[in-house]
Amino acid sequence: MTRVKLRQKPISNGQESHYLDIYPPIAHPITGELKRKYFLHLHTYLNPKNNVEKLHNIETLKLVEYRKAERLIDIQNKNYDFLIKKRISDFTEFFQAEANKRPDSYNWQMAVRYFQNFCGKNLPFIELDYPTCEQFRNFLLSNPSIGRYERKISLNTASSYFDKFRNTIKSAFNNKYILTDFSTMLKGIKLEETHRCFLFLHELQSMADAKCESQLVKKAGLFSALTGFRFSDIKNLVWGDIQGSKGSFYIIYKQSKTGNAEYYPISDKTLEILGLPKDNNEKVFEGIKYDDVIKFLKPWLKNAGINKYFTFHGFRHTFATLQLASGTSIYTISKLLGHRNLKTTEIYTKIIDSVTREASLKIKLDFS
Known part of the structure; x- marks a missing residue:
């Protein structure tokens, strides 16, 4: 038969900690380790100096007895889950x-x-x-x-x-x-194929020309459209990640989503968007928040005369789509986007096929 005794251990600040002494020891449900001491994480004063400390002892000792009774029931039922503190x-x-x-x-x-x-x-x-x-x-x-x-x-x-x-x-x-x-045991929720929002080149130019109430959001959006960077990577980008010299600048960074280290060549023109460089440890887009993106993106689109569903991630889609339309190979785009699977990048070919078909249908001749 398992015996359980209440014991105390002196601790700092003139207090004592209450624990249960269990004999014979019981096995931890996960590790199998034999456990004899079970601390209740309840403390009382050894020599209470005032009414507050005396009242604390009275109330705590009631709780100690209650916890002891709970554990006794668990032990009698051979339910040792209480040992799993987490x-x-x-x-x-x-x-x-x-x-x-x-x-x-x-x-x-x-x-x-x-x-x-x-x-x-x-x-x-x-x-x-x-x-x-x-x-x-x-x-x-x-x-x-x-x-x-x-x-x-x-x-x-x-x-x-x-x-x-x-x-x-x-x-x-x-x-x-x-x-x-x-x-x-849980079945995932199956993805459905969706239309990826993106901007045509003339729309992107309109965005560049249009006023945005947040220059930081505008700078981040255009940078994403020219590099394919995710918002998370833009937010984490520091000046020290940008290396090289005129005509051969590049960014070395770790993708937030995948954790993969990436090497990314960047044009001088794209670099101009970022402004003058600062200390290596300073964020390039210091203070940018996704809440600000949500707040300022829609008015910015309106100012550019663009009336369609578009999210910040659409700038990344825009980069991929425009690169593909300009003849960049799918393999190069996949590498630039940091995709681990080429099939992920191939989705953009469907976008181009759709756009090409739509454009071809606009060409009509009157044979009458």
Whole structure:
């Protein structure tokens, strides 16, 4: 029979820490390591000096006894999950922590926001199960967009958010926060083929000529259209990444999305957009935020006389499309975009085929 005794250990500041002495020791559910001491993380004063400290001791000792009773029931039922300290953590907080590792990823932050909207509260790891994961998948497929937009999120956006959720589940499992890897059981949301927004050359020129309330956003947009850089890479770009001399400048950087190191040649004309260079450690686009892009892009398009759906990522699509239209090989474009799979780049050939067909249909002769 397992015996459990309440013991104390003196700590700093004239206090003592309460723990359970379990004998014979019990095995940790994950590691198998035998555990005899289980600290309750509750402290009392050895010699209370005033009424506040005395009251603290009284209330804390009540909680100590309550926690001891809880653990006794667990031990009697051979439920040793309480030894997995991380299991008492909150999954929503963990999800946010995973997103914070990618501070430049708007999609990661939004994935967390959608999960918070789905939960309506914090979700302890102990309550995370397969049905909850499936319910979140259905939520993404059916729920209207949150925030400033009223339209539903697209299927591809839902797929992106759910992939990040599954990645977080796998990370939680790998780090022993949960005992079951639900990510292996969850079916991803299938992507649908979409129309990639891009600008024709004359439209891009109109954007360059038009007024934008944020020069930083304008500079970033044009730079993306001329290089194919993602917003996350633009945000992280520092002056020290730009090397070389006139006629042979290049950028050496690590892609935020893939983590791959890239070498990117850049023209003198493109470099002029960035202005005068500063210290190597300073950001080229210091202070740029995606919220500012959302705020200023639409008015900028309007000033340029462009009336169509377009996002900042469309500048990257514009780069690829214009390069392909000008005769640059698909292999070169793939390398410039940092794609790991040529099939990803080949999507742009469909855009060119569509544009070419549309242009050819405009040529008509009257034979009457």
